[in-house]
Amino acid sequence: MSNQQIQIDENTINQLQQAGYTINQILLAIEAVNSQNDLSQFNKYLKYAQNNYDELYSIVYPQQKTFKSNQPFQSNNSSNQIKKQNSTKIMTRNSQLPVGLINGGNICYFNSLLQLMLRNPIFVKIIFNYQVQFCNDKFDNFLNSLQKLFANLLLSNSVCYDASEVLQFMFWNQQDLELIGKQQDFRELCELFLQRVDQSLMEKRNSPYQSQPILESDFFFKNQILQKQFLLSDNFQKNILFIPADLNFTSIYNTLFNGFGQQQKELKIPENLFFSISRYSFNRNTQNVVKLTSDFTIHTEIYIDFILKYIPEVNQLFQNFNDSKNYSIESNLDYQQFQKQIDSFQDVIKYYQTIQNHNMIQQLTSDLNLLKIQDSSQFSKKERNYRWLHQQLSQFCFQKYYLHSIVVHLGNANKGHYFIYIYNFSKQKWFSYNDAIVEQVLEDDVLKISKNNGYIVTYISEQQRQAIKQQEEIIDIIQQNNLSYELYETLELQQMIPFNLFQEIYSHNLNLIN
Template identity: 25%
Template sequence: MCAVPAPRVRPRLRGVAEGRPRLQTRESFCHSTVLLMGQRSGRQERSKKPEMSLSENMKAEEEDDREENKELKTKDQRLPLVFGVADLKNGAVGLYNVGQTCCLNSLLQVFLMNIHFTRILRRITVPPYASLKRNNVPYQMLLLLEKMQSGKQKAVSPIDLAMCLSTHRVNMFIQHDAAQLFLTLWNLVKRQMKDQDLVTKLSDLYTICVQEHLACQICSSEMKRNSNMLTLPLPVLDSNSHMLKTLEDCLQCFFHPEELTGHNMCFCEYCDKKTPFLQSMKLVHLPQTLTIHLKRFCFERSTNVYKLSHCLPFPQELDFNAVLTEQQSQAHGSEKAAWRYEIFAVVAHSGSTNSGHYCAYIRSLTECKWYCFNDSTVCQVSWDDVKCTYGHSDLNWGQTAYLLIYMKKHPQ
């Protein structure tokens, strides 16, 4: 049966304001403090059954869990045999839009097409009870992976995972910001993994480490601290609000020292007052899977949010050693030697800040072919098609790259 295309909707885009374009100040880097998005919606229906005592209620829930566990037992036994969507054994599989879930669908495709992520996902501990399984994000992602791999459908429904996310305050029926939803999904997966070895592997797969330097311009005292990030948030405007022309320019701008003056001054313990500081960033560590967030959404002092759609090319291969100077890195030679990447996926946004749509362009790691995942519609594309996401100032509804996912190249 042919896949029914998702209805064309132009949902509200929420959570896209990211700072004034004039300054493009750096944001907080600690991923452990990421807030969950969305709110619970709808009313709870009152039960028509007579109220039970606490012990009776617990027994009833345990009985329900046992019944549901019987139904899931066979499926759970099959889970270790899942090879992963990235192998594309039955062709690329789409995801139906079940309520403005184009953002979620795009991110799920990026996660599940990453064989390094699915290797970790396939090793999770299956929750013991049905109620726990329903609310466990990594387990529901694993079920979706199995469903996409084992069937012959051109598209499947992510409704079970979407309902699971709604219990964690990630609502359906609203449009999410892809960068924020990526952080939310990753944190939920990490939080619900019981095996600490897998948690470590997940962190190693995605975590970026930078060293922040703050130098007082009066007494020359210096403070250093290491910060971990899941995405590298790159400005697309420089400090004078000029449009940056390439991804390499954005990287240089992010790691370029910034003067903190006026109300941006910091308190100096040695001067015992607020003083001008020089802030700089040094790159310490890059992971296997590198996620770059292009800060396309900005707001002015009037709080009007707008999208920066100008053309910003990004390369197929990216060598950080050729982009950053010696002063912009704080790493050993063996670490820096591995800072060579090739593009793996692009999450693109079309539309404006008020309405829009997400899709994902992903390169199969086994076939080395590019696919466009647009909800339930999946088609093979070329690199020239991917380059159409560079952006164009005159095409407000055109596709614009928002998240870039690079994969570390293996040494020859």
């Protein structure tokens, strides 16, 4: 095996610093990876350096004194220092991981959206089917930039790609430009993004090279494919892109039941269901928007038949379920109290760690572990009851939707960070897309973090799931093999990705030193 070394370019350095890592931590993670000759462990060592810097330092440099992670880094140019301490190798993507996206400045919400859209093969096909005219108008430029983005995310061997061009061409007027770096709401950005795609396709529909089905009506989208993919509509032509999920409903199932289950409307269900959890509220006393972190249960599968037609048995089932003692308001408050107590214990333990009172640390840690056991028992009981509800619904319902992604927001309402969890149906694994950092994660961790911080939740139909799975299998073959003309023809990628983009990315991959 060749001795692989790692070097990070300046954009990735900036991205890692924005994610909260110090230069010292980045350097130590690089040295740890190089000493083990395993590029795939970079993210692991990066977190290790952040949480246990001294311990990792003693492993990497057993004969040296620890260089404390909280000491200032003695260099005027952090990127030059990193270059000095590494070989001339360029950091290439781990073949087991997808391509990340560079955060050029407060655009984590946009990167999360783009990663989600890439995992929609119907949407990707719409974009690639557009024949770029290179006429330098805003519609053509926007669609062209999207094609380049998707092609690079699918074919590139780079760790990450810069999507700033897409953002630049998506904003068409001065008011839009003022939102760059300021827009914080994923939902609003998603609506703007899809409208821009729809408007661009509609503007170009008269081109002799384009052919897109158009709905000549007052629908949210004119493009029929976009409507079938994303819009929930009723017989009054009311269109919903994001289904509002009130925290008081406590779960996705209760959201559907309270929002649609008791209505007598003819609904058209899209292939993708988007839920927006009400994590933000206006505080009249402080006159500020505050973020809410109450529990909200996200199911990995849901039946939706009861929102399409009235099913008496299902209505009775939900009424009995929500009237039960296990899901009373008092029970939910008890569970929230457990969380507050655990947080308080952890804060006190940190204090005694700073003054090195080992007896108190030992006692408090023991008490904390007992509290966590009780907390886990409460949570498990809640999960068991929701599984029971799902099982009961299966007796009357047959149309199933599957959890596909969760957009998570960390921080407060005014300042925070977005990233997205996306499920890979082919590999049956979850992946975290945190700007340039992409890694595999456990489902338990996904649901644990999302129950208090999940903001946008998406589900997909069985038909959509099969299409996504097929695209995932193709992407996996590309990622596991060196990109070549033979592979381009064998996988019939010419039906998906324009040849000029393939050539450009193929040449770029050759310049990456493995």
